[in-house]
């Protein structure tokens with residue numbers, strides 16, 4: 001693998017060698033094309049090189065589950081709303097569905113997406129580029145449920161808790177089982193775009209995606225979009241649960257002090273779907289480079305620049321469709337391929353807040369938020 005001007009030689013690896021620990025045989029692929037990263041718990045990757053349309057078909061949407069999948073019964077399911085509220089609630093599935101629902105496209109990206117390209121390797125599921133997908137979600141705004149429960153003055157956060165449980169093995173750990181849970185600051189919880197979703201792409205949620213009801217938090221890493229939602233707790237103190245501050249957190253330097261901060265908003269990022277790493281493309285011919293780009297809340301993608309010469313020169317790609325905040329934007333770039341040889345393609349996105357993908361990995365991000373520009377090496381022949 002050729003050295004690149006910015007000092008990393010990853011991504012160019014083929015699927016098999018990018019697996020690292022998964023071994024030479026490579027991962028299993030399901031009939032839908034999903035790549036099995038782990039089967040127990042279920043962790044399945046969208047084959048990103050098969051990106052076609054704006055909406056990811058449900059059968060191809062990545063799955064990230066930490067513990068055994070809870071099989072919940074619709075009739076017995078209840079959503080409890082408690083804590084710092086005037087009127088604690090217990091909603092049945094029918095009661096929730098009687099409330100006004102909205103439908104919006106939202107991209108979920110796992111904060112560990114792209115982890116297999118880090119060198120040296122870091123802990124966690126070894127995702128390539130497909131722990132990201134975009135679906136149309138239908139659900140009741142969380143804000144409407146919170147209004148019913150009447151949030152007390154002095155409330156600061158809203159914790160969403162799933163029905164799935166585990167006993168942690170690593171220290172520090174509390175005694176006994178814990179649920180998967182994450183909090184949102186009250187202002188984010190009241191943002192009308194945050195949904196308690198009961199449908200995905202026009203059908204009931206599949207069990208792996210959180211049946212019967214999950215949170216969908218646009219613009220935030222997937223971890224906040226709690227599946228198998230059964231409890232909402234409004235708190236008067238910030239929540240410091242395991243998946244809030246120990247895991248799914250990183251060190252941010254504040255006044256020179258590394259401080260533990262929960263992962264929240266997605267960082268600006270683009271990925272090339274085609275050509276795929278290791279692909280051969282015909283020489284001296286037109287080739288449509290194709291991918292997707294996304295960013296965090298309150299911003300849209302403004303441009304995607306593409307380099308087909310390892311970063312020496314850059315040209316603007318074309319953004320496709322319309323911008324939908326919280327959802328990815330597809331893009332393309334018409335490449336006239338050169339004569340035979342190895343070529344390195346790069347894509348770099350910029351959002352409406354002027355934030356551009358970094359060329360270098362920030363080591364403080366440890367095993368999350370992998371957004372630096374990654375090379376895709378292809379053979380022109």
Ligand SMILES: Nc1nc2c(c(=O)[nH]1)N[C@H]1C(S)=C(S)[C@@H](COP(=O)(O)O)O[C@H]1N2
Pocket residue numbers: 061062063064065066067108109110111161162163164180208209210221222223224225226227228229
């Ligand atoms: N209850 C629960 N919610 C969860 C998880 C989980 O393991 N349990 N995983 C989270 C993570 S890390 C991600 S990236 C998204 C993935 O959602 P998906 O499986 O529908 O793609 O769900 C989030 N919500």
Ligand SMILES: [Mo]
Pocket residue numbers: 064109110111112222223
């Ligand atoms: Mo995730």
